[in-house]
Amino acid sequence: MSRGLRFNVFRYNPEDGDSVPHSDTFFLDETQSMSLFIALTRIREDQDSSLQFDFCCRAGICGACAMMINGRPGLACHTLTKDLPNEITLLPLPTFKLIGDLSVDSGTWFRSTHEKLESWIHTDKIFNPQAEEERMDNALAEDIYELERCIECGCCTAGCGTVNMREDFMGAVALNRIARFMLDPRDERSEREYFEVVGTDEGIFGCMGLTGCEDVCPKHLPLQKQLGVLRRKMAWSAVKHWFRFR
Amino acid sequence: METVYTDLLCIGAGLAGERVAIQVASAGFQAICLSIVPPRRSHSAAAQGGMQAALGNCVMGKGDSADIHFEDTVRGSDWGCDQAVARLFVERAPEAVREMAFWGIPWNRVVAGKSTYFMGGKQYDKVEDRQKEGLITARAFGGIAQWRTCYTADGTGHTLLYTVDNKLVELGVTVHDRTEAVSLIHDGETCIGAVARCLKTGGLRAYLARATLIATGGYGRIYRETTNALINDGGGAIIALDTGIIPLGNPEAIQFHPTGIVPTNILVTEGCRGDGGTLLDVNEERFMLEYEPEKAELASRDVVSRWMIHHIRRGLGVKSSYGDHLWLDIRHLGPQHIKTKLREVEAICNNFLGVDPVTKLIPVRPAQHYTMAGVRTNKDGAVYGLAGLFAAGEAACWDLHGFNRLGGNSLAETVVAGKMVGEKIAEFLQGHEVHFSTAVIRDRVARDREKIDRVISGKDGHENVYDIRNAMQDELMERVGIFRNGTELQQAVDNLQGLYERAKKVGLRSNGVGANPELALAIRIRGMVKLAICTAYAALHRTESRGCHAREDFEARNDRDWLSRTLATWKEGDHLPTLNYEPATKVEELPPGLRGYGASKIIGGN
Ligand SMILES: Cc1cc2nc3c(=O)[nH]c(=O)nc-3n(C[C@H](O)[C@H](O)[C@H](O)COP(=O)(O)OP(=O)(O)OC[C@H]3O[C@@H](n4cnc5c(N)ncnc54)[C@H](O)[C@@H]3O)c2cc1C
Ligand code: SF4
Ligand code: SF4
Numbered sequence: 032m033s034r035g036l037r038f039n040v041f042r043y044n045p046e047d048g049d050s051v052p053h054s055d056t057f058f059l060d061e062t063q064s065m066s067l068f069i070a071l072t073r074i075r076e077d078q079d080s081s082l083q084f085d086f087c088c089r090a091g092i093c094g095a096c097a098m099m100i101n102g103r104p105g106l107a108c109h110t111l112t113k114d115l116p117n118e119i120t121l122l123p124l125p126t127f128k129l130i131g132d133l134s135v136d137s138g139t140w141f142r143s144t145h146e147k148l149e150s151w152i153h154t155d156k157i158f159n160p161q162a163e164e165e166r167m168d169n170a171l172a173e174d175i176y177e178l179e180r181c182i183e184c185g186c187c188t189a190g191c192g193t194v195n196m197r198e199d200f201m202g203a204v205a206l207n208r209i210a211r212f213m214l215d216p217r218d219e220r221s222e223r224e225y226f227e228v229v230g231t232d233e234g235i236f237g238c239m240g241l242t243g244c245e246d247v248c249p250k251h252l253p254l255q256k257q258l259g260v261l262r263r264k265m266a267w268s269a270v271k272h273w274f275r276f277r
Numbered sequence: 278m279e280t281v282y283t284d285l286l287c288i289g290a291g292l293a294g295e296r297v298a299i300q301v302a303s304a305g306f307q308a309i310c311l312s313i314v315p316p317r318r319s320h321s322a323a324a325q326g327g328m329q330a331a332l333g334n335c336v337m338g339k340g341d342s343a344d345i346h347f348e349d350t351v352r353g354s355d356w357g358c359d360q361a362v363a364r365l366f367v368e369r370a371p372e373a374v375r376e377m378a379f380w381g382i383p384w385n386r387v388v389a390g391k392s393t394y395f396m397g398g399k400q401y402d403k404v405e406d407r408q409k410e411g412l413i414t415a416r417a418f419g420g421i422a423q424w425r426t427c428y429t430a431d432g433t434g435h436t437l438l439y440t441v442d443n444k445l446v447e448l449g450v451t452v453h454d455r456t457e458a459v460s461l462i463h464d465g466e467t468c469i470g471a472v473a474r475c476l477k478t479g480g481l482r483a484y485l486a487r488a489t490l491i492a493t494g495g496y497g498r499i500y501r502e503t504t505n506a507l508i509n510d511g512g513g514a515i516i517a518l519d520t521g522i523i524p525l526g527n528p529e530a531i532q533f534h535p536t537g538i539v540p541t542n543i544l545v546t547e548g549c550r551g552d553g554g555t556l557l558d559v560n561e562e563r564f565m566l567e568y569e570p571e572k573a574e575l576a577s578r579d580v581v582s583r584w585m586i587h588h589i590r591r592g593l594g595v596k597s598s599y600g601d602h603l604w605l606d607i608r609h610l611g612p613q614h615i616k617t618k619l620r621e622v623e624a625i626c627n628n629f630l631g632v633d634p635v636t637k638l639i640p641v642r643p644a645q646h647y648t649m650a651g652v653r654t655n656k657d658g659a660v661y662g663l664a665g666l667f668a669a670g671e672a673a674c675w676d677l678h679g680f681n682r683l684g685g686n687s688l689a690e691t692v693v694a695g696k697m698v699g700e701k702i703a704e705f706l707q708g709h710e711v712h713f714s715t716a717v718i719r720d721r722v723a724r725d726r727e728k729i730d731r732v733i734s735g736k737d738g739h740e741n742v743y744d745i746r747n748a749m750q751d752e753l754m755e756r757v758g759i760f761r762n763g764t765e766l767q768q769a770v771d772n773l774q775g776l777y778e779r780a781k782k783v784g785l786r787s788n789g790v791g792a793n794p795e796l797a798l799a800i801r802i803r804g805m806v807k808l809a810i811c812t813a814y815a816a817l818h819r820t821e822s823r824g825c826h827a828r829e830d831f832e833a834r835n836d837r838d839w840l841s842r843t844l845a846t847w848k849e850g851d852h853l854p855t856l857n858y859e860p861a862t863k864v865e866e867l868p869p870g871l872r873g874y875g876a877s878k879i880i881g882g883n
């Protein structure tokens with residue numbers, strides 16, 4: 032006998048003058064290997080075709096489908112119902128602007144984060160199409176890739192106590208991104224320049240090291256380690272900075 | 278209504294769209310990209326395996342050259358590609374990989390000294406050259422003579438897309454994400470932009486542009502079982518076809534990938550087989566050796582997919598509640614290799630199947646994967662039929678891939694074509710002034726608005742949009758799949774035409790207010806069914822087998838009659854597309870011959 036599942040889903044359509052925030056309940060019979068992607072799609076197609084949520088790759092790689100699943104941020108597409116109790120409560124990710132129901136505007140947030148961080152390789156060199164590529168140690172390439180794996184799902188942001196208290200805190204995703212560039216010799220920014228980006232209370236000094244971020248990261252990025260490294264580097268940078276300006 | 282003006286409107290912000298935008302913005306023009314999702318969630322991010330370019334750095338790729346890459350590409354395409362395009366492409370691919378390195382891709386690099394690798398389940402040794410240490414390395418892929426596929430672990434598409442998007446942000450190019458183009462604005466001669474629907478508010482916007490680019494990716498979602506993302510439903514091809522003027526090139530050319538996992542069709546990369554993974558049947562025995570003694574699991578995709586289905590039909594598949602499948606075995610590669618080089622694969626198997634590939638077999642079956650079909654362009658990326666309109670990437674039929682794309686050639690295509698088409702658009706913008714006719718714009722917007730109103734109000738009927746989509750997907754899967762024949766194809770065309778009539782009568786069940794998902798599909802559905810009909814109809818008419826197009830009733834490749842490209846247009850009011858043909862290639866550097874794998878029945882040319 033398959034389980035009967037009860038879904039409590041947050042509903043609100045800001046574009047609809049008649050809509051007020053509330054929760055709707057849907058029932059489904061569980062099937063084999065049922066994920067929240069399969070469940071929500073079924074609800075939309077068979078029960079309520081106005082239900083808004085975001086799935087894109089449905090393979091855990093695009094980061095579109097993060098939501099609060101029984102109080103915890105996670106990727107809905109790779110959450111299997113068999114790992115959840117009979118009653119499943121779904122809310123949109125906090126900290127991002129709501130578009131409707133379970134769908135949030137992460138795109139705008141991330142774009143402004145990339146701009147703030149200047150998340151690109153800063154270099155004075157000019158690309159020479161004829162030249163052989165610059166060499167890099169494979170181990171270093173792998174270390175960079177390790178941090179590059181972030182899919183910008185926003186789970187860490189939603190799981191972070193600091194972000195929830197102060198809106199301007201960059202969050203682990205941004206700090207990890209900066210750590211990635213600091214590791215990369217192609218980015219010629221000086222420690223001082225990085226410091227200007229993240230050496231603030233909105234940046235690394237706002238982080239209280241509560242590990243909420245790493246616990247919920249679906250890609251298991253080593254966020255704590257990166258935050259630690261960044262904190263030490265930036266604290267040291269702060270000291271140097273302070274002496275220089277005395 | 279909100280109207281936005283720009284020099285270049287890029288419909289699509291995947292790798293192709295963004296690469297074009299970067300080139301055009303670097304030349305000093307303004308570009309705006311539209312995307313259904315935030316750009317980094319575009320399906321380019323899903324590409325795992327890698328990108329082809331003949332660098333020849335790793336020892337297994339020693340002596341590789343643009344010429345060998347060219348031959349692999351033409352053979353892979355089963356002589357369906359435009360050889361002038363293939364030549365341009367292979368010459369510029371190495372530069373594109375290096376440029377990406379310059380922008381920040383952490384490409385895997387050559388590690389000097391001895392290491393081991395697997396081929397066909399056996400372990401071999403290789404020694405990497407000390408002089409090449411630290412240069413960009415490559416891996417093996419199906420259908421290629423040399424190890425030529427540059428990669429970053431198994432997240433190549435992800436790192437490429439993030440890096441290209443970083444560059445886009447650096448240049449300050451605007452992206453309007455959650456914006457879906459619903460029609461092209463044109464006067465029958467020149468394209469002047471597009472009407473788009475905001476997927477945050479549901480409102481319409483007009484984008485007026487001196488040049489417009491279609492870079493909307495593939496449209497695998499017309500099939501039930503596909504590796505493509507949910508948003509890959511053909512927006513760009515639909516709005517092009519809707520003009521009645523622009524042809525789709527080779528709509529029958531649809532690739533299946535051998536290894537979609539069962540049941541969700543999520544792809545596990547060809548890199549698995551490239552790195553030595555094997556395919557096993559119900560008896561846990563390798564079977565590809567029997568069919569392709571030389572290339573075995575590494576024959577091209579169309580060939581491997583066909584043999585898999587053939588083997589299943591012989592009753593040697595593994596039975597499951599989701600239908601028969603085969604096994605992919607990567608256990609022998611060992612935990613070290615799997616956990617570093619095939620990490621996404623490991624995650625996919627664990628998360629979506631509950632299977633650990635280090636110790637267990639992976640259930641796989643061919644699934645729709647790539648649309649070689651697309652909006653037909655010339656070698657500069659200019660779309661046939663309308664001035665000021667361009668296309669690039671998977672959405673385009675440039676035609677690098679002919680009847681079968683080689684693994685790793687499409688990521689390369691997005692950035693190589695992206696740059697080249699970007700250069701051409703910049704040139705075009707230099708000398709091109711347009712007149713934005715208000716009557717044309719007003720008429721276009723009014724028609725889109727009316728269509729939306731009718732769907733919301735249910736004026737034309739109350740057909741359920743999901744039922745129609747599902748029926749269409751089943752039809753293509755069952756009758757226009759890996760093996761095709763005249764009877765089934767005719768049946769598919771007939772059934773799809775019935776669905777097309779029903780699609781005109783779709784009415785919403787919800788209220789359609791705001792970013793309503795049912796409405797988004799309802800706007801698209803007619804176009805999707807048209808694409809499906811084009812696929813089935815063009816397949817019916819191509820009475821030969823070539824690349825991915827395998828006719829059971831016409832098993833031979835027919836170079837005498839079919840060295841040609843289908844061009845399908847759809848005139849307003851018609852129930853079927855009009856098919857025309859052009860020569861596959863004007864330049865014939867490599868005359869048609871044997872591919873070296875797959876069936877070899879050929880009806881000769883001249
Ligand atoms: C699972 C998988 C693995 C792959 N692995 C490889 C590989 O290893 N090597 C390789 O070479 N190739 C691979 N491919 C193929 C390759 O990834 C794609 O062909 C390529 O990335 C397509 O890029 P694109 O820019 O053309 O399209 P996409 O990246 O799909 O981008 C399309 C863009 O268009 C937007 N869009 C779509 N419709 C509309 C609309 N109506 N209005 C506005 N915007 C719209 C989307 O939002 C998106 O931004 C793989 C494909 C898949 C599915
Ligand atoms: S460690 Fe805590 S405070 Fe710091 S980013 Fe992570 S969750 Fe937020
Ligand atoms: S660090 Fe992890 S949780 Fe945060 S956005 Fe990236 S992938 Fe998501």
Ligand code: FES
Pocket residue numbers: 085086087088089090091092093094095096097106107108109
């Ligand atoms: S849909 Fe892409 S991560 Fe879930």
